[in-house]
Amino acid sequence: MTTPAVRCAGLRHAFGDTVAVDGVDLEIPAGQVFGLLGPNGAGKTTTIRMITTLLPVRTGTVEVFGLDVTRRKMAVRRLIGYVPQQLSADGSLSGRENVSLFARLFDVPRRERAEQVRIALGAVGLLDDADRTAATYSGGMIRRLELAQALVSSPRLLILDEPTIGLDPVARSGVWERIGQVRAETGMTVLVTTHYMEEAEQYCEQVALMHRGRVRALGSPADLRAQLGPGSTLDDVFRAVTGDAFDDTDKGGMRGVRAARRTARRLG
Incomplete structure (x- = not known):
């Protein structure tokens, strides 16, 4: 049986009295593009920060390729590439310098760094602009630069938090x-959050709605x-799931939307 890329069991996290993640059970098969969807405040980024070891796991467990993130934190970090929602590139550095910095942070061996930086920049189409300062890049180029930063350590799991927001x-x-080109070459797993439902529909093999x-x-x-x-969209699913009533006993949620659609069809 193939070890999943990510397995969360009973995952919970609170900030004071505010419960951000409330008993999440989730398994992401290796090699998939997996979408974690939901409105702002749903708990997506908190979940991702625990998977990436940036937040401690106090209740429940998280494993990345079978490694417990609490007990094997550094080993897990070597398997992960992470593009956060907030821009992380330094505008005063060149594209090459930005990626080189991440190569050092991810402990890419010194003798391999220059080549790994070149490969990462080439993978996102930035080799020709590698020695320009990032401040001169367009928004799309900045996002590709951040993707190169995440790819420089050849991660098995790439985590993207709203990677195309504002583009x-x-x-x-x-x-x-x-992303598709790198996946085709390496078989890496991708975990992505996005508010663009058409993006999730086109690229994600599975989605979890929080x-x-x-x-x-x-x-x-x-x-x-x-x-x-018939005729439903992922936007419809999103609205059904994130309505105030989701239980089957309620008038809202998935069951409520199905009933409304049946009524509409009867009425023509």
Whole structure:
């Protein structure tokens, strides 16, 4: 049996009296593009920060390729590339210098760093602009630079928190094209959060929808759409899952949307 890329069990995290993650059970198969979706405040980024060892796991467990993130923190970090939601590139450094800095942070062996930096920049199409300062890059180029920073250590798991937020459609497609090329060459697993449902539909093999700290729906985009009936979109699923009422006993949620659609069809 193949070890999953990520396994979370009973994961919980609170900031004071505010519970951000409330009993998350999640398994991400190795090699997949997996989407973690939900509204702001759903607990996505907190979950990711625990997976990446940036927040301590106080309740529950998280494993990355079978390694416990609490007991094997440094070993886990060597398996992960992370592009946070906030911009992380230094505008005063060149593209090459930015990626070189991350190569040192991720402990890429010194004798391999220059070549690994070149490969990472080439993978995202920035070799020709590598020696320009990042301050002169467009938004799409900055996001690709941050992708190169995450790829320089040849991660088995790439974690992307809103990687295309604020980008125009062409730049967004360019970022995903680069991710697809690297995946085809390496077979790495990708965990991504995004508010663009069409993006999740096009690129994710499975998605988990979070609301109020819990996973409320899990499956392929096609399977989740099918639960709502013909003509449904992932946007419809998102609205159903993140409504105030999600339980089957409520008038809202997935069941409520299905009932509304059946009524609409009867009424023509």
